[in-house]
Amino acid sequence: MKLHLKIWRQKGPQEAGSFKDYSVDNASEHMSFLEMLDFLNTSLVQKGEEAVQFDHDCREGICGSCSLVINGNPHGPETGTATCQLHMRKFKDGDTIVIEPFRAKAFPVIRDLSVNRTAFDRIMEAGGFCSVNTGNAPEANAILIGKETAEKAMDSAACIGCGACVAACKNASAMLFVSAKVSQLALLPQGNPERGRRVRNMVAQMDQEMFGACSNTGSCEAACPKEIKLENIARLNREMVRAAWVE
Amino acid sequence: MLDSKIPSGPIDQKWKNRKFESNLVNPANRRKHTVIVVGTGLAGASAAATLGEQGYRVKVFTFHESPRRAHSIAAQGGINAAKNYQNDGDSVYRLFYDTIKGGDFRSREANVYRLAEVSVNIIDQCVAQGVPFAREYGGTLTNRSFGGTQVSRTFYAKGQTGQQLLLGAYSSLMRQAGQKTIEIFSRQEMVDLIVVEGKARGIIARNLVTGELTTHTADAVILATGGYGNVFFLSTNAKQSNASACWRAHKRGAYFANPCFTQIHPTCVPVSGDYQSKLTLMSESLRNDGRVWVPLKAGEKRAPGDIPENERDYFLERMYPAFGNLVPRDIASRAAKRMCDEGRGVGPTGLSVYMDFRDSIQRLGHATISEKYGNLFQMYEKITDENPYQVPMRIFPAVHYTMGGLWVDYNLMSSIPGLFVAGEANFSDHGANRLGASALMQGLADGYFVIPYSIANYIGGTKLSPIKNDHESAKATLAESQTRLEALMKAKGSQSVDQLHRKLGKIIWDNCGMARNEAGLNEAMVSIQKLKEEFANDVRVPGDNQLNSELEKANRVADFLELGELMCLDALERKESCGGHFREEMQTPEGEALRDDKNFSHVAAWEFTGKTPKLHKEALVFENIHLAQRSYK
Numbered sequence: 057m058k059l060h061l062k063i064w065r066q067k068g069p070q071e072a073g074s075f076k077d078y079s080v081d082n083a084s085e086h087m088s089f090l091e092m093l094d095f096l097n098t099s100l101v102q103k104g105e106e107a108v109q110f111d112h113d114c115r116e117g118i119c120g121s122c123s124l125v126i127n128g129n130p131h132g133p134e135t136g137t138a139t140c141q142l143h144m145r146k147f148k149d150g151d152t153i154v155i156e157p158f159r160a161k162a163f164p165v166i167r168d169l170s171v172n173r174t175a176f177d178r179i180m181e182a183g184g185f186c187s188v189n190t191g192n193a194p195e196a197n198a199i200l201i202g203k204e205t206a207e208k209a210m211d212s213a214a215c216i217g218c219g220a221c222v223a224a225c226k227n228a229s230a231m232l233f234v235s236a237k238v239s240q241l242a243l244l245p246q247g248n249p250e251r252g253r254r255v256r257n258m259v260a261q262m263d264q265e266m267f268g269a270c271s272n273t274g275s276c277e278a279a280c281p282k283e284i285k286l287e288n289i290a291r292l293n294r295e296m297v298r299a300a301w302v303e
Numbered sequence: 304m305l306d307s308k309i310p311s312g313p314i315d316q317k318w319k320n321r322k323f324e325s326n327l328v329n330p331a332n333r334r335k336h337t338v339i340v341v342g343t344g345l346a347g348a349s350a351a352a353t354l355g356e357q358g359y360r361v362k363v364f365t366f367h368e369s370p371r372r373a374h375s376i377a378a379q380g381g382i383n384a385a386k387n388y389q390n391d392g393d394s395v396y397r398l399f400y401d402t403i404k405g406g407d408f409r410s411r412e413a414n415v416y417r418l419a420e421v422s423v424n425i426i427d428q429c430v431a432q433g434v435p436f437a438r439e440y441g442g443t444l445t446n447r448s449f450g451g452t453q454v455s456r457t458f459y460a461k462g463q464t465g466q467q468l469l470l471g472a473y474s475s476l477m478r479q480a481g482q483k484t485i486e487i488f489s490r491q492e493m494v495d496l497i498v499v500e501g502k503a504r505g506i507i508a509r510n511l512v513t514g515e516l517t518t519h520t521a522d523a524v525i526l527a528t529g530g531y532g533n534v535f536f537l538s539t540n541a542k543q544s545n546a547s548a549c550w551r552a553h554k555r556g557a558y559f560a561n562p563c564f565t566q567i568h569p570t571c572v573p574v575s576g577d578y579q580s581k582l583t584l585m586s587e588s589l590r591n592d593g594r595v596w597v598p599l600k601a602g603e604k605r606a607p608g609d610i611p612e613n614e615r616d617y618f619l620e621r622m623y624p625a626f627g628n629l630v631p632r633d634i635a636s637r638a639a640k641r642m643c644d645e646g647r648g649v650g651p652t653g654l655s656v657y658m659d660f661r662d663s664i665q666r667l668g669h670a671t672i673s674e675k676y677g678n679l680f681q682m683y684e685k686i687t688d689e690n691p692y693q694v695p696m697r698i699f700p701a702v703h704y705t706m707g708g709l710w711v712d713y714n715l716m717s718s719i720p721g722l723f724v725a726g727e728a729n730f731s732d733h734g735a736n737r738l739g740a741s742a743l744m745q746g747l748a749d750g751y752f753v754i755p756y757s758i759a760n761y762i763g764g765t766k767l768s769p770i771k772n773d774h775e776s777a778k779a780t781l782a783e784s785q786t787r788l789e790a791l792m793k794a795k796g797s798q799s800v801d802q803l804h805r806k807l808g809k810i811i812w813d814n815c816g817m818a819r820n821e822a823g824l825n826e827a828m829v830s831i832q833k834l835k836e837e838f839a840n841d842v843r844v845p846g847d848n849q850l851n852s853e854l855e856k857a858n859r860v861a862d863f864l865e866l867g868e869l870m871c872l873d874a875l876e877r878k879e880s881c882g883g884h885f886r887e888e889m890q891t892p893e894g895e896a897l898r899d900d901k902n903f904s905h906v907a908a909w910e911f912t913g914k915t916p917k918l919h920k921e922a923l924v925f926e927n928i929h930l931a932q933r934s935y936k
């Protein structure tokens with residue numbers, strides 16, 4: 057298939073960026089989207105031009121490295137799919153595809169399509185853990201957790217930390233990401249001792265990192281490759297109220 | 304002779320004895336010691352977090368954007384532990400036995416026993432961190448089965464076990480970062496090891512964003528940098544996984560052990576075209592319910608659903624009735640290859656076999672299968688556009704894991720004092736073939752429970768003179784890194800790094816892959832020599848010294864070329880078949896691997912000399928498990 061690409065090129069965080077046009081002539085519909093970009097990059101390199109920088113690693117939708125806003129959608133047109141799992145068969149011969157980085161104040165562009173999402177690490181550092189030193193743990197089966205609870209916690213824990221929720225939100229809010237971790241640990245007994253501290257500290261850090269406020273529009277949920285549910289945000293809000301009253 | 308420093312005493316007392324004899328470092332003194340950890344996968348994150356908790360000053364490096372993105376995140380199926388929760392005959396000794404046997408008697412008994420022993424603590428630790436393992440209605444933990452065993456000892460979190468375990472370790476790591484015991488250097492790649500007076504004393508790191516090279520000194524360095532499966536270009540490993548940290552350490556004096564021991568995983572999505580950038584694993588857990596088959600006759604053209612039962616060959620069940628579809632990986636992979644060699648492979652290229660869930664869906668229902676494997680089925684459908692609930696999956700073996708790695712003694716210390724190696728990067732526990740769900744176990748065993756003792760023992764018992772960044776060795780090493788990178792940047796050839804890397808991968812896959820022979824290996828070594836020259840003369844690395852994926856890849860592929868050569872040499876030297884190393888000249892009449900215990904019951908540890916590598920042997924002594932021909936029939 058033949059494709060027209062409009063790709064955001066930006067030298068560095070301080071430099072201005074702009075779209076550049078490229079065309080790819082012999083893409084196969086079985087290629088993944090990133091393989092199509094590899095294909096473009098090989099042709100650029102052979103001509104001595106700079107390859108387009110983008111983040112990727114696992115290429116199977118689990119590491120959270122890949123990003124990209126494709127035709128206006130973080131991770132592209134397909135629901136529940138990370139960019140690396142998207143295949144060219146979802147596009148048509150002759151299509152024009154616009155490719156941009158995730159855009160948010162808290163995620164500055166490093167170069168081209170690559171952005172800095174370390175703000176997420178700092179939110180985790182603020183409270184996304186159970187304080188248990190190695191060697192301190194009780195026997196695993198001493199903590200009984202019902203199947204449904206375990207599965208619910210797992211659904212929240214499935215977040216890959218990609219940041220698409222932020223990129224999709226007009227306020228660049230990180231609520232879906234933060235609430236997924238808060239929910240996982242609020243649902244499990246292991247998370248109980250630090251429940252209040254955790255949610256307060258994580259939310260405070262989120263605000264400090266310049267993420268915007270949540271206005272419940274749900275575009276985060278729609279963009280999330282792991283289909284993390286909005287109910288996590290509701291749970292986070294309840295956890296905040298609980299923290300204010302109980303602790 | 305290599306000293307593996309195995310503690311004295313009977314097998315079940317060795318680890319206790321070592322812990323007791325070990326030197327210690329007083330809690331108040333620990334913060335005076337800097338330990339560098341390279342890598343934040345399961346092994347690195349768990350080691351760093353634990354050392355941080357104990358009070359050492361820890362510096363953690365990862366080329367990833369965030370520690371949470373390490374390759375370990377992609378592990379699907381599960382983690383083994385000898386908890387015997389299923390009351391089905393499991394024990395520490397049985398896990399030990401299964402691992403030694405699964406590894407085709409090419410691993411060190413003492414290490415494997417310790418691994419089995421601490422496996423139970425790992426599960427406790429992970430549960431306490433909030434890892435949402437699968438559970439029974441009553442609230443207890445549940446298990447599944449993996450290949451090469453007849454008990455159910457694998458713990459899992461849906462098809463995302465690696466993700467959940469890594470996020471657990473990562474959360475502990477971040478907690479220490481918050482407490483300032485750990486400093487995290489992300490998007491920073493170790494490009495060389497600093498050795499002073501024969502001891503590892505630091506690293507040179509390249510900031511991938513700014514291109515800056517910096518010196519970091521320490522009292523000990525831990526490499527937890529993962530495996531080298533990406534030598535093959537196409538593998539199930541994450542795209543950025545590479546061998547450079549280990550290879551640079553090797554060039555500074557760390558021996559490389561059993562480089563030819565690579566694992567080809569039987570159940571991966573087959574290659575679809577020459578643009579393919581990586582291969583996707585379909586978890587081994589699927590073999591619990593999927594039946595592997597090919598058509599009985601060669602050249603079959605009918606759709607799988609139209610082939611009647613009596614014209615199908617469920618070849619694993621036929622050849623290995625005791626273990627059936629759950630034979631170890633090396634055996635399953637070779638059997639699939641044999642079917643394809645016989646012309647009975649399926650799919651457009653004839654290079655795949657079916658894995659069929661029809662019977663399980665009938666027996667257990669769509670809902671149960673979906674609950675167990677939903678995300679894997681979805682992943683398969685995204686890649687192939689075929690629905691595995693309706694049409695059997697097509698699978699083919701692919702490079703997956705490397706059992707070889709830097710040589711370490713029982714304390715996980717390499718042949719360079721002060722350099723420790725953990726996780727897939729070392730060679731220690733899996734012999735010539737790794738059993739499923741044992742890599743996660745090993746990574747966390749090394750990081751949470753072994754490395755902390757080794758570090759205390761080393762630092763507590765070694766006189767370490769203070770060292771500054773401007774030490775002669777550090778300056779020289781930094782200058783060498785600079786020169787090397789500049790040379791790569793100047794390359795103005797006509798081929799991209801990927802193009803050359805693909806060529807290397809093909810040479811190794813064809814000659815040092817699922818089957819190897821003397822002629823092929825000799826030929827491969829000549830071809831790699833030529834390819835090295837081609838790389839030197841014709842690679843093209845456009846762009847500058849800042850964030851530049853082409854430069855990163857060039858730097859790594861240069862090392863893969865050298866490592867690939869050593870893999871072939873090692874495969875040539877080991878004139879026996881064992882586990883994943885199948886020398887065609889050495890097989891039983893039924894086509895199974897034929898070991899030569901008299902001549903090859905050893906670890907082959909290679910020393911870098913600049914010329915022909917020098918071979919050192921560590922004899923493997925089996926005091927507990929009787930050496931036998933593996934049988935899964």
Ligand SMILES: Cc1cc2nc3c(=O)[nH]c(=O)nc-3n(C[C@H](O)[C@H](O)[C@H](O)COP(=O)(O)OP(=O)(O)OC[C@H]3O[C@@H](n4cnc5c(N)ncnc54)[C@H](O)[C@@H]3O)c2cc1C
Binds near residue numbers: 527541
């Ligand atoms: C698809 C897949 C599924 C798997 N499923 C299972 C399973 O179900 N069960 C199981 O037991 N095993 C499984 N495995 C194997 C297992 O995942 C790996 O062996 C294991 O996770 C390796 O962990 P590690 O900590 O040793 O290294 P990795 O997770 O590979 O981490 C390496 C780390 O080192 C860093 N690094 C490397 N080089 C440098 C450098 N030069 N400078 C700075 N940082 C560096 C990286 O950034 C990364 O943080 C699977 C493997 C694959 C590929």
Ligand code: SF4
Binds near residue numbers: 222280281
């Ligand atoms: S909530 Fe979804 S979109 Fe947001 S970081 Fe997690 S996986 Fe990505």
Ligand code: FES
Binds near residue numbers: 113115117118119139
């Ligand atoms: S590359 Fe890992 S999620 Fe896309």
